[in-house]
Amino acid sequence: MKPRTPFVVNAIIAxxxxxxxxxxxxxxxxxxxxxxxxxxIAISLVLLLINNSLGALIDAEKFRQLSEEQKKEYIELVKTPYLTRLWGDAFKQSKEETTGEVAIxxxxxxxxxxxxxxLPKWYVGLFAITIVYAVVYFVAYSxxxxxxxxxxxxxxxxxxxAAIAEYDKIAPQATIETAEYNPDWVAEGEVIYNQTCKTCHGEGAQGLSGPNQTDDYWINIQDEYKxxxxxxxxxxxxxxxxSKNDATMRPFGAGGELRGNDIVKVSSYLYKLNQDTKKxxxxxxxxxxxxxxxxxWSKSAAAPAASAAPAEAAVTAPEQGVDSTAAATTE
Ligand code: HEC
Known part of the structure; x- marks a missing residue:
């Protein structure tokens, strides 16, 4: 027979x-x-008190039925402080450790x-706690x-x-000198396109009142970008x-409607779209x-830029030749 857990301990746990x-x-x-x-709390404590008194009654009855030796053992146990008993219980040695007998x-x-x-009691206890916690958590969560x-x-x-907007305010804005195609901005560019440009340039920039942006033909080609x-x-x-020819294509940057980085974004979108379109x-x-x-910049057969390609090839070819002969002689 085991001594009961003291009321105070149960109360603290509850x-x-x-x-x-x-x-x-x-x-x-x-x-x-x-x-x-x-x-x-009050109801729980009252219930615990009732439970405690009932337990005491049952224990007294059980105690009466013990043999003299068992009674002595029990009294000895009751005398040891609760925490010492708990500690001893949690790390109770297995039968094998105490008697050398292997349990099979x-x-x-x-x-x-x-x-x-x-299994050690502390371990089983942890297991029980995780189950209780899981139930409470599941109910609370769902x-x-x-x-x-x-x-x-x-x-x-x-x-x-908000943080992005804040950063955008102080972020350096692109100008025509610093603007560069940025593949990471294509998706944002598409959003800007759909909000600001689609009404004139159409779905997928295939043209509406404004020109088709996916072909190799351009009305506005600046001399410095030829x-x-x-x-x-x-x-x-x-x-x-x-556009200088047609005021309906208004100056979005110079007119203050879009900032430099937004124009890089929408330009990146149009550039990528044009590159990806099979002409x-x-x-x-x-x-x-x-x-x-x-x-x-057109890659189609009639493109004037095509004439530059052979000249370039002619320049690189001899260089390669020199390299390989040099390598051959050193070997
Ligand atoms: C109100 C109608 C309208 C809106 C809105 C508009 N465009 Fe245009 N866009 C035009 C027209 C019209 C042209 C042709 C201009 C010309 O004939 O020179 C044009 C020309 C262009 C060109 C040059 C095409 C070429 O062939 O030379 C680009 C690039 C362009 N637009 C991009 C944009 C972008 C990006 C936006 C959104 C930020 C936008 N447009 C918004 C009407 C518009």
């Missing part, structure tokens, strides 16, 4: 568990003075014998106001957007300054019919 559960559901300690919390489970039917060691994933996400999202690599800067230039042999593309002239 108050701890109830407080923990309240905290989990409410996420603050304001409930400490609430009548519901205090009533829960015999399955019988299959002849397999298995070691039968008890049936109460405990977790707010979506609201928390929205909050976080807003903070991030090269194979000029396409991106030329787009940036037109979006910044607008017909004559440089036209699906959508509105071509307007303007075939651009220097």
């Amino acid at each position: 108050v701890g568990l109830i407080t923990g559960a309240f905290y989990m559901f409410l996420q603050n300690f304001d409930f400490i003075t609430s009548p519901i919390f205090l009533a829960t 489970l015999d399955h019988g039917f299959d002849g397999i014998k298995e070691l039968d060691n008890l 049936a109460t106001d405990f977790a707010h994933q979506i609201e928390e996400y929205d909050e976080e999202y807003k903070t991030q957007l 090269s194979e690599a000029g396409e991106f800067k030329n787009i940036f230039y037109t979006v910044w300054n607008g 017909n042999a004559d440089g036209s593309a699906p959508g509105k019919a071509p307007q303007g002239n075939l651009a220097p």
Whole structure:
């Protein structure tokens, strides 16, 4: 027969568990003075007291039925302080450790014998706590106001957007000199395009009242960007300054409607879209019919830039030849 856990210990555990559960559901300690919390504690303590008295009665009856030797053993146990007993229990040695006798489970039917060691009590206790915690957590999470994933996400999202807006205010803005194609900005560029440009340039920039941007024909080609690599800067230039021929294409940058980095974004989108579009042999593309002239950066057969390619090849070829002969002689 084992001595009962003292009432005080049970009371401390009960108050701890109830407080923990309240905290989990409410996420603050304001409930400490609430009548519901205090009533829960009071009722639990009363129930524990009743349980304790019943236990005492049962123990007295059990004690009467013990043999003299068992009674002595029990009295000895009761004398040791509770925590010492608890400690001893938690780390109680296995039968094998105390008696040297190996505990064996015999399955019988299959002849397999298995070691039968008890798990340490502290370990089993931890297991029990995780089960209780899981149940409380599951209920709190799925049936109460405990977790707010979506609201928390929205909050976080807003903070991030505000931080980006804040950064954008002080971030250096691109100019025609510094503007460069940036593949990371294509997606944002598409958003700007759909908000600001689609009404005139159409779905996927295939042209509407404004020209098709996916073909190799351009109305506005600035002299300084008449090269194979000029396409991106030329787009940036037109979006910044607008078109000199047609005022409906207004100066988005110079007019203060879009800032430099936004123009880099939308230009990156248009550039990538143009690069990715498979053009017909004559440089036209699906959508509105071509307007303007075939651009220097066009890769279609009739492109004037094609003449530059052989010259370049001729320059590099001899160099390679020198390299390989030099390598041959040193070997
Ligand atoms: C109100 C209508 C309208 C809006 C809005 C508009 N465009 Fe245009 N865009 C035009 C017209 C019209 C042209 C042709 C101008 C010309 O004939 O020189 C043009 C020309 C262009 C060109 C040069 C095309 C070429 O072939 O020379 C680019 C690049 C361009 N727009 C980009 C944009 C971008 C980017 C936006 C959004 C930020 C935008 N446009 C918004 C009407 C518009």
